[in-house]
Amino acid sequence: MVLLTAGVTNVGTAKTAVNLLRYKPEEVVAVLDPANAGKTAGELLGVGGSIPVIRELAEAAGANMVTIGIAPAGGKLSPDLRSVVLEGIARRMDVLSGLHTFLSDDSEIATAASEKGVRLIDVRKNTERDVAQRKNVNEKCFRVHTVGHDCNVGKMVVSVELTRALQRAGHEAKFVATGQTGMMIEGDGCPIDAVVVDFINGAAEKLVLQNQDHEIMVVEGQGSIAHPRYSAVTLGLLHGCMPDALILCYEMGRKSVYGMEEVPLPDLGKFKELYELMANVMHPCKVIGIGINGRKFSDEEVRREKERVEKEFGVPAADVLRHGSDTLVKAVLEFKKKIGK
Amino acid sequence: MVLLTAGVTNVGTAKTAVNLLRYKPEEVVAVLDPANAGKTAGELLGVGGSIPVIRELAEAAGANMVTIGIAPAGGKLSPDLRSVVLEGIARRMDVLSGLHTFLSDDSEIATAASEKGVRLIDVRKNTERDVAQRKNVNEKCFRVHTVGHDCNVGKMVVSVELTRALQRAGHEAKFVATGQTGMMIEGDGCPIDAVVVDFINGAAEKLVLQNQDHEIMVVEGQGSIAHPRYSAVTLGLLHGCMPDALILCYEMGRKSVYGMEEVPLPDLGKFKELYELMANVMHPCKVIGIGINGRKFSDEEVRREKERVEKEFGVPAADVLRHGSDTLVKAVLEFKKKIGK
Numbered sequence: 001m002v003l004l005t006a007g008v009t010n011v012g013t014a015k016t017a018v019n020l021l022r023y024k025p026e027e028v029v030a031v032l033d034p035a036n037a038g039k040t041a042g043e044l045l046g047v048g049g050s051i052p053v054i055r056e057l058a059e060a061a062g063a064n065m066v067t068i069g070i071a072p073a074g075g076k077l078s079p080d081l082r083s084v085v086l087e088g089i090a091r092r093m094d095v096l097s098g099l100h101t102f103l104s105d106d107s108e109i110a111t112a113a114s115e116k117g118v119r120l121i122d123v124r125k126n127t128e129r130d131v132a133q134r135k136n137v138n139e140k141c142f143r144v145h146t147v148g149h150d151c152n153v154g155k156m157v158v159s160v161e162l163t164r165a166l167q168r169a170g171h172e173a174k175f176v177a178t179g180q181t182g183m184m185i186e187g188d189g190c191p192i193d194a195v196v197v198d199f200i201n202g203a204a205e206k207l208v209l210q211n212q213d214h215e216i217m218v219v220e221g222q223g224s225i226a227h228p229r230y231s232a233v234t235l236g237l238l239h240g241c242m243p244d245a246l247i248l249c250y251e252m253g254r255k256s257v258y259g260m261e262e263v264p265l266p267d268l269g270k271f272k273e274l275y276e277l278m279a280n281v282m283h284p285c286k287v288i289g290i291g292i293n294g295r296k297f298s299d300e301e302v303r304r305e306k307e308r309v310e311k312e313f314g315v316p317a318a319d320v321l322r323h324g325s326d327t328l329v330k331a332v333l334e335f336k337k338k339i340g341k
Numbered sequence: 342m343v344l345l346t347a348g349v350t351n352v353g354t355a356k357t358a359v360n361l362l363r364y365k366p367e368e369v370v371a372v373l374d375p376a377n378a379g380k381t382a383g384e385l386l387g388v389g390g391s392i393p394v395i396r397e398l399a400e401a402a403g404a405n406m407v408t409i410g411i412a413p414a415g416g417k418l419s420p421d422l423r424s425v426v427l428e429g430i431a432r433r434m435d436v437l438s439g440l441h442t443f444l445s446d447d448s449e450i451a452t453a454a455s456e457k458g459v460r461l462i463d464v465r466k467n468t469e470r471d472v473a474q475r476k477n478v479n480e481k482c483f484r485v486h487t488v489g490h491d492c493n494v495g496k497m498v499v500s501v502e503l504t505r506a507l508q509r510a511g512h513e514a515k516f517v518a519t520g521q522t523g524m525m526i527e528g529d530g531c532p533i534d535a536v537v538v539d540f541i542n543g544a545a546e547k548l549v550l551q552n553q554d555h556e557i558m559v560v561e562g563q564g565s566i567a568h569p570r571y572s573a574v575t576l577g578l579l580h581g582c583m584p585d586a587l588i589l590c591y592e593m594g595r596k597s598v599y600g601m602e603e604v605p606l607p608d609l610g611k612f613k614e615l616y617e618l619m620a621n622v623m624h625p626c627k628v629i630g631i632g633i634n635g636r637k638f639s640d641e642e643v644r645r646e647k648e649r650v651e652k653e654f655g656v657p658a659a660d661v662l663r664h665g666s667d668t669l670v671k672a673v674l675e676f677k678k679k680i681g682k
Contacts, residue, residue, distance in 0.1 A: 100470065134601065134604060193537075193539040194538070197535070197541045198570070201569060201573060225576075228473050228475050230472075230542070235576045274618070277618065
């Protein structure tokens, strides 16, 4: 595949591209970004190593798919992306999109795809229409859920890393994807933020029912419970997936809501209070670990932050890309044992 | 219009019918319910006085619209309703529906309507695709929001009654409808529970921006913040409409979640805590009054309950259909003055 970033190079908005480069590099031929053509993905986005950044699709002769690699607020298709999508279709490439604006609903794009016989894969398209039932839940499966103080803080990365570390430690764990990027990586899941709101709790519960034969499920979180835009997504998912335990994720140094600089973020202790209170309305649940995203800070600064939050909250903390996930694995297994699961 | 209830006579699920009979009786020709034909609406549903309950549409010769009068969980179209809808179309009647299943998406129904030249009005259909912005909010407008301990407890009734009482007291108040029944009564609003979840906070904010030239807006609540199915709806609306004040509504005697008898309801004090905590994340807000739905109890029992909750919470309480809304009006005006709005 070729990843389209429409010139967006910040790690937040380009998170689909960044995480496909991180977790599916073997499937990525190139990143399309004319302004940065000639660089490598590693230089441009910090991941992806020597995968080239190219100026036009013609340079990626071997690719058979174009993937929209950005997740803008509102999820609309920009004119820039649109023209590259149409060019990709003309070159007989499938198109993979996680936008809210569905490619298959766009008559020009749909007609072009049909003429060229290529697939339009709208990851966020869904037909969820079932309310939650609170029935047939297998309480033997341990459910851990990543939550955060904002969007774009690394909940998906912590979920993937924790799942893989649990698997390496010999446990039968499943990463349960709830967003477009996670779904592209895992190959299944539910685009929870694109569900009609009456059915989001039901869609999250369905993910539990579908995956509860695993020993442990790690459910990817979305947004934040105090997010002016997306709090409903976060609460519907939190209530629907009925977690036993939470990993609270945050980015060091972030002072205001991502994309809304005038809205200050509450402190981490407030988030712990809100998440535990709201989760416990449905099911007993505790924050058992903390995921630090320290990408803007030095090893030493992150080490001091880790010490500080571990002391403040009394649970292990880790920047999983820097420290690995072993302390979080230990926290999961100890708490799982403690509650008899 | 003729109200279809598909044989449902409980006040909760038939709430659209009940509230159209309560607030728009002049537009209702009859209630269609074969099993209860011959009775009056007043006898069958407790409202609507002498409006007849009929066996078949042919008995309502003057009607030009059929209205689906029930709000089942999940909002699907039952086979019973479907056949009456098709019969209504054949009789050249418009169809008004608040279901999640859109009549206009049903090819048989849409084709029939097109052939007969009648309108299909899907109140829940929406194209909301804007995220919240937290900009241009007129802080002069006082925003009061009804919230509840469950679905079907009377949040819409309290909202309508409070708005009308404020208007009678000489204030410029607006009922802001957020559900299908409220929208049928008021003629505007947004079907908030049918919005794609990423955009519910934005849709609620849009209602604020559209109505903030009024002195006071009374925003109809939905669901409950602890509802296993609909908590996301409730929180998105609560955060998006940024209330100054809440009226906490509940039904006396209800012990478990409506339609989920195995799920017990937390006590009212817990709801006050959850609503105030979650509302204050976005905007300063307090519970200033309590709406009691005492329909299953005697005047004397409700009087004692009113005393008890007023003492427990230190704010006025009223069963608005029994006591009127004057004490809630007083609470709104006093709190509005106190916060300088």
